[in-house]
Amino acid sequence: MTTPSDDDAAVPPGWRKRTLPGFAGLIGPLWVRKEDDGWAYGLLTTADHLNPAGVVHGGLLTALLDHGVSAIAWEALGRRACVTVQLDTHFLAAAREGQFLEVRGRVVRATSSLVFMQGDLSTDGQVIATAMAVLKQIGPAAG
Numbered sequence: 001m002t003t004p005s006d007d008d009a010a011v012p013p014g015w016r017k018r019t020l021p022g023f024a025g026l027i028g029p030l031w032v033r034k035e036d037d038g039w040a041y042g043l044l045t046t047a048d049h050l051n052p053a054g055v056v057h058g059g060l061l062t063a064l065l066d067h068g069v070s071a072i073a074w075e076a077l078g079r080r081a082c083v084t085v086q087l088d089t090h091f092l093a094a095a096r097e098g099q100f101l102e103v104r105g106r107v108v109r110a111t112s113s114l115v116f117m118q119g120d121l122s123t124d125g126q127v128i129a130t131a132m133a134v135l136k137q138i139g140p141a142a143g
Contacts, residue, residue, distance in 0.1 A: 008044075010044055010098060010100060011031055011042070011044055011100055012100060014033050015031040015032065015033045015042055016031065016032055016033065017029050017030075017031055018030045018031060018032045023063070024067050027043065027049075027060060027063055027064065027067075028043060029043075030042065030043055030067070031043065031044070031100075035104075037106075038072060038075070038076070038104070038105075038106070039071065039072055039075055040068075040102055040103065040104045041064070041067065041068040041071060041072075041102070041103045042100055042101060042102045042103070043060075043064055043100070043101045044098075044099075044100050044101075045060075045095060045096070045097050045098060045099050045100075045101060046097060046098075047097055049097070050097055054096075054097075055094040055095060055096060056094065056095035056096065056097070056099075056101075058089075058091060061089070061091065061095065061101070061121060061128070061129050062087065062089045062129075062131075064101060064103055064121060065087070065089060065103055065119050065121050065129060065131040065133075066084055066087055066131075066133070067103075068103030068104070068105055068119055068121075069087075069103070069105040069117040069118075069119040069131060069133045069135075070082055070083075070084060070133075070135060072104075072105040072106070072107070072117065072119070073105075073107060073115045073117055073133075073135050076107045076110075076115075077107075077110065077115060077137060080137050080138075080139065081137070081138050081139045082115060082135035082136060082137050082138065083135060083136050083138055084133060084134075084135055085114070085134045085135060085136050086133065086134040087131055087132075087133045087134075088131060088132045088133070089129060089130070089131045090129060090130045090131070091128070091129050092127060092128050092129060092130065093126060093127075093128040093129075094128070095123055095128055099123040099124065100123060101121055101122070101123050101128075102121070102122050102123065103119055103120070103121050104119065104120055104122075105117050105118060105119035105120070105131075106118055106119075108132075112137075113136060113137055114134055114135065114136055114137065115134075115135045115137060116132075116133070116134055117131075117132070117133040117134075117135060118130075118131070118132055118133075119131045119132075119133065
């Protein structure tokens, strides 16, 4: 078991750190929390996430939304892998260093090959970005 760092103290209670390989590991660590109506995904922003203007880079916000809605779709579809076909992101406010970002999403509709998702990214109870996504289901459900 790892000892929480000082940075981890800024993460709200109830979240578990999730270390992932690949790109998600580069932007993280990511955090996960099981909620009554599904899963939520989080990230504690650092100076590494900022753009030259001093706010969290829009690409990071988009990547976090993409990861979150994809993981929510994966879980909702019986752990069937999905790839993003389209992701429309709308930025509503800036995020700053030290804020904990939270992604929640839901399946709008699922067909035999596509899943349509909606997601919100918030911090401190304020939605700062929204997304609509279309994902293609690939492969069988995980066993």
